[in-house]
Amino acid sequence: MTSRTLDIRPMSKRWGSFTSNRRIVLNVDLVRASPRLIDYVICHELAHAFYPDHGEGWRNLLDTVMPDWMTRKAELESSLR
Ligand SMILES: [Zn+2]
Numbered sequence: 001m002t003s004r005t006l007d008i009r010p011m012s013k014r015w016g017s018f019t020s021n022r023r024i025v026l027n028v029d030l031v032r033a034s035p036r037l038i039d040y041v042i043c044h045e046l047a048h049a050f051y052p053d054h055g056e057g058w059r060n061l062l063d064t065v066m067p068d069w070m071t072r073k074a075e076l077e078s079s080l081r
Contacts, residue, residue: 015076016041018048033076040072 004023011017011027018024024045030038043066051058062069 016045018045037072037076040069
Protein backbone atom coordinates (compact mmCIF):
# COMPACT_ATOMS: atom_id res chain seq x y z
CA MET A 1 0.00 0.00 0.00
CA THR A 2 1.29 3.43 -0.87
CA SER A 3 0.70 6.44 1.32
CA ARG A 4 -0.87 9.46 -0.28
CA THR A 5 1.09 12.65 -0.25
CA LEU A 6 -1.49 14.75 -2.05
CA ASP A 7 -5.14 15.21 -1.18
CA ILE A 8 -7.65 17.22 -3.15
CA ARG A 9 -10.83 18.17 -1.35
CA PRO A 10 -13.19 21.05 -0.67
CA MET A 11 -11.64 23.71 1.56
CA SER A 12 -13.63 26.70 2.72
CA LYS A 13 -10.94 29.19 3.66
CA ARG A 14 -7.76 28.42 1.77
CA TRP A 15 -6.35 27.16 -1.50
CA GLY A 16 -4.09 24.59 0.00
CA SER A 17 -2.24 23.47 3.07
CA PHE A 18 0.82 21.55 4.14
CA THR A 19 -0.14 19.21 6.94
CA SER A 20 1.84 18.24 10.01
CA ASN A 21 2.28 14.76 8.55
CA ARG A 22 3.90 16.35 5.49
CA ARG A 23 1.11 16.05 2.98
CA ILE A 24 -0.18 18.64 0.59
CA VAL A 25 -3.88 19.32 0.48
CA LEU A 26 -5.29 21.27 -2.46
CA ASN A 27 -8.69 22.93 -2.63
CA VAL A 28 -10.82 21.19 -5.25
CA ASP A 29 -11.95 24.63 -6.48
CA LEU A 30 -8.47 25.02 -8.00
CA VAL A 31 -9.72 22.86 -10.85
CA ARG A 32 -11.14 26.13 -12.22
CA ALA A 33 -7.81 27.94 -12.00
CA SER A 34 -5.18 28.10 -14.71
CA PRO A 35 -2.22 25.71 -14.34
CA ARG A 36 0.17 28.55 -13.53
CA LEU A 37 -1.96 29.48 -10.53
CA ILE A 38 -2.20 25.87 -9.42
CA ASP A 39 1.60 25.70 -9.71
CA TYR A 40 1.82 28.69 -7.38
CA VAL A 41 -0.29 26.95 -4.72
CA ILE A 42 1.82 23.79 -5.02
CA CYS A 43 5.08 25.76 -4.71
CA HIS A 44 3.62 27.73 -1.81
CA GLU A 45 2.73 24.56 0.07
CA LEU A 46 5.94 22.73 -0.83
CA ALA A 47 7.95 25.64 0.58
CA HIS A 48 6.24 24.91 3.89
CA ALA A 49 8.11 21.60 3.90
CA PHE A 50 11.15 23.76 4.68
CA TYR A 51 9.62 26.76 6.46
CA PRO A 52 6.43 26.45 8.51
CA ASP A 53 5.53 30.13 8.36
CA HIS A 54 5.61 32.85 5.69
CA GLY A 55 8.81 34.40 7.02
CA GLU A 56 11.94 35.52 5.24
CA GLY A 57 13.23 32.00 4.55
CA TRP A 58 9.94 30.98 3.01
CA ARG A 59 9.76 34.12 0.87
CA ASN A 60 13.36 33.76 -0.30
CA LEU A 61 12.66 30.18 -1.35
CA LEU A 62 9.60 31.21 -3.34
CA ASP A 63 11.49 34.11 -4.91
CA THR A 64 14.07 31.58 -6.08
CA VAL A 65 11.80 28.88 -7.49
CA MET A 66 9.00 31.18 -8.73
CA PRO A 67 10.13 34.81 -9.10
CA ASP A 68 6.62 35.99 -10.08
CA TRP A 69 4.83 34.26 -7.22
CA MET A 70 3.37 37.50 -5.88
CA THR A 71 1.73 38.23 -9.24
CA ARG A 72 0.28 34.73 -9.34
CA LYS A 73 -0.95 35.04 -5.76
CA ALA A 74 -2.75 38.30 -6.58
CA GLU A 75 -4.27 36.75 -9.71
CA LEU A 76 -5.51 33.75 -7.77
CA GLU A 77 -7.05 35.91 -5.08
CA SER A 78 -8.84 38.14 -7.56
CA SER A 79 -9.96 35.55 -10.10
CA LEU A 80 -11.71 32.89 -8.07
CA ARG A 81 -13.36 34.64 -5.19
ZN1 LIG B 1 1.29 29.23 3.43
